[in-house]
Amino acid sequence: MKATPVRLKVLEVLSTTHLALSPSELESSFSKVDRITLYRTLKDFEEAGMIHKIIDTDGVTRFAFCNNNCPDATHTEDHVHFNCKKCHKMFCLAHVQTPSLQLPDGFTSTGINTVVHGICKYCS
Amino acid sequence: MKATPVRLKVLEVLSTTHLALSPSELESSFSKVDRITLYRTLKDFEEAGMIHKIIDTDGVTRFAFCNNNCPDATHTEDHVHFNCKKCHKMFCLAHVQTPSLQLPDGFTSTGINTVVHGICKYCS
DNA sequence: TAATAAACGCAACATTGTTGCATCTGATTA
DNA sequence: TAATCAGATGCAACAATGTTGCGTTTATTA
Ligand SMILES: [Mn+2]
Ligand SMILES: [Mn+2]
Ligand SMILES: [Zn+2]
Ligand SMILES: [Zn+2]
Numbered sequence: 001m002k003a004t005p006v007r008l009k010v011l012e013v014l015s016t017t018h019l020a021l022s023p024s025e026l027e028s029s030f031s032k033v034d035r036i037t038l039y040r041t042l043k044d045f046e047e048a049g050m051i052h053k054i055i056d057t058d059g060v061t062r063f064a065f066c067n068n069n070c071p072d073a074t075h076t077e078d079h080v081h082f083n084c085k086k087c088h089k090m091f092c093l094a095h096v097q098t099p100s101l102q103l104p105d106g107f108t109s110t111g112i113n114t115v116v117h118g119i120c121k122y123c124s
Numbered sequence: 125m126k127a128t129p130v131r132l133k134v135l136e137v138l139s140t141t142h143l144a145l146s147p148s149e150l151e152s153s154f155s156k157v158d159r160i161t162l163y164r165t166l167k168d169f170e171e172a173g174m175i176h177k178i179i180d181t182d183g184v185t186r187f188a189f190c191n192n193n194c195p196d197a198t199h200t201e202d203h204v205h206f207n208c209k210k211c212h213k214m215f216c217l218a219h220v221q222t223p224s225l226q227l228p229d230g231f232t233s234t235g236i237n238t239v240v241h242g243i244c245k246y247c248s
Numbered sequence: 249t250a251a252t253a254a255a256c257g258c259a260a261c262a263t264t265g266t267t268g269c270a271t272c273t274g275a276t277t278a
Numbered sequence: 279t280a281a282t283c284a285g286a287t288g289c290a291a292c293a294a295t296g297t298t299g300c301g302t303t304t305a306t307t308a
Contacts, residue, residue, distance in 0.1 A: 002254060002305055023295080034257055039296065041255095057237065059179045061295085082231055091231075099223035101238070106245030107206055107217075113181065114225070115237045121230030126274060128286065147264080158288055163265065165286095185264085 001044065006033055010041050011050070011065075020054050020062035020081065020090040056090045057083040057117045064092045081113075084120035091120060125168065130157055134165050135174070135189075144178050144186035144205065144214040180214050181207040181241045188216045205237075208244035215244060 001007070013029045014021065023038055042063050045051045051063045080096040083089075098112045125131070137153045138145065147162055166187055169175045175187045204220040207213075222236045 004255065004305075006256085035295095036258080036297085037256055055179050055181070055183045057179070059183060059185055061183055080225060082227070085234070093228060093231075096225060096227065099225050101204060101220060101223050101240075103206070103220065103240065104217060104245070106248060107215075107240075107242065108248060109240045109242040110209065111241050113237075113239045113241070116225070116227065116231075116233045117235050117237070118231060118233040121228070124230060124232060126285065128274080130287085159264095160266085160289080161287055 001048065006030075006037055007041055007045075009033075010038070010045070014051055014063065014065040017065075018092050018094070020056070020064035020092060022060050022062050026063075054081055054090065054113065054115070056081075056088075057085075057115055058088070062090050064090075067094060081115045082120065083115055083117045084123055085117055086119055086123040089120060090115075125172065130154075130161055130165055131169075133157075134162070134169070138175055138187065138189040141189075142216050142218070144180070144188035144216060146184050146186050150187075178205055178214065178237065178239070180205075180212075181209075181239055182212070186214050188214075191218060205239045206244060207239055207241045208247055209241055210243055210247040213244060214239075 009030060010026060013026060023035075023042060026042075027033060027035065027038055042051065042053075046053055046063070050066055052066050054062050054064065056062055078097055080093045080098055082091040082093055084091070093116075098114045101112075103109060133154060134150060137150060147159075147166060150166075151157060151159060151162055166175065166177075170177055170187070174190060176190050178186050178188065180186055202221055204217045204222055206215040206217055208215070217240075222238045225236075227233060
């Protein structure tokens with residue numbers, strides 16, 4: 001994977017925030033970037049396990065820097081996300097683990113997405 | 125709200141399954157239905173608290189019958205959903221409550237979406 | 249510097265969802 | 279039962295998001 005300007009910028013933006021950003025939010029971090037290139041960049045990073053994808057409460061796809069040193073896309077999403085209903089930001093709560101739960105017989109889990117919605121620290 | 129054929133059929137389909145269905149899945153329950161009418165029907169039912177919306181692991185919007193007798197769209201989503209990665213079906217696990225968790229200072233929760241992914245009872 | 253595999257940029261397309269507006273219809277009333 | 283009309287429908291048009299093919303450009307390596 002080559003170190004290109006778009007990739008470096010995306011990594012820089014995602015690695016310096018605790019927010020999960022949508023493709024269009026990332027697009028506005030650039031003065032000019034091709035939308036398709038951005039989508040491909042995000043897909044490549046996700047498959048490499050460098051970032052993780054998370055769908056917010058409104059169905060918007062978002063990406064966040066992965067701090068888990070995962071080898072590839074099989075990385076485990078073990079933390080909770082918080083979606084503020086006022087500012088619509090999505091926070092990675094890296095220190096809040098997803099609680100475990102008891103599934104009915106026959107169902108086996110390979111991961112849990114927990115998205116809490118409410119009012120964030122900065123909006124309350 | 126008038127009892128029209130589309131509405132009756134949507135209610136019938138959703139009330140006789142434990143799955144959360146996407147608009148396009150619902151569309152194929154009909155021999156012929158206008159896509160826009162279906163979207164409006166789902167929106168109306170959701171605002172009336174008769175069904176609830178849930179986004180699956182792949183970002184697909186799905187709707188499920190609400191068994192909670194909620195007065196309106198402020199109904200509480202208190203159960204866990206299970207998304208099978210093989211058949212891609214989404215199950216309402218009505219008897220599995222969303223576990224509570226401890227948020228960082230300043231964050232207040234008004235609801236939690238928990239989507240478990242893995243292999244369902246019928247695919248394992 | 250030259251070669252080349254990878255990344256980019258553009259066009260074209262698919263899917264999902266929304267809005268405006270004219271027409272139709274189901275519940276209510278006369 | 280028949281007329282009425284608010285509300286539901288169907289169509290066109292549009293917006294947002296995401297994907298693929300393909301020719302061109304660029305970063306790395308030799
Ligand atoms: Mn995260
Ligand atoms: Mn449900
Ligand atoms: Zn906020
Ligand atoms: Zn399954």
